Amino acid sequence: MTSPPARSAGQRKKDTLHRLESDVDAWVATAGPDGATPYLVPLSFVWDGATLLFATPADSPTGRNLVATGRARLGIGPTRDVVLVDGTVRAVTPEDLPEEDAEVFAGKTGFDPRRLATRYLYFRVLPQRIQAWREENELRGRELMRDGRWLSAD
Incomplete structure (x- = not known):
């Protein structure tokens, strides 16, 4: 298999965004x-241009780990076009999340944790x-x- 030419930093940033x-x-x-024990789970997210927003049960291993450490690693895309994100994490209760953000999340992901009996946190x-x-x-x-800074201005 012949690989296509490597993309420039600017093109990679554009593709990543x-x-x-x-x-x-x-x-x-x-x-x-x-x-x-590490945990790896698939979660739906929304990108607002600066942060990723996702939700998971507050008492799940992932929820507890996020609250305790404030850190996560995300893998987005297929293995032959992957984006890895290492980030700091802040928990947000459904009551503290702006209504507009919750609506955007529900609209894009088709999932609204505010409607569930299980207590979820947004992250x-x-x-x-x-x-x-x-x-x-x-x-x-x-x-x-x-x-936290893009290396390419493109």
Whole structure:
């Protein structure tokens, strides 16, 4: 299989932003504060241009880990066009989430945790590091964001 030419940093950023805006689901990885059992779950998300918003039961292992550590790693897209996001996380109760944000989340994902009997929390992920690549020829230069700042102005 012949790989297409590696994309420029600017094109990768553009493609990454498109994926964040158009994709609905991500794999969310967490671990407890003791570093024990890691958890990996698929969750729906919304990108607002600066943060990703998702929801999970407050008492689930993922919910507890997010509250305890304030950190997560997200995998978005297929393995041959992946975006990895390492970010800091802030829990938001349904009561504290602006109504407009909750409506946008429900509209895009088709899922409204406010309507469920199980207590959910929303979580805002502020990206600190973003990597994106398709094939081996894009491993070099895969880091697009570091310390919460885009490395390419494009």
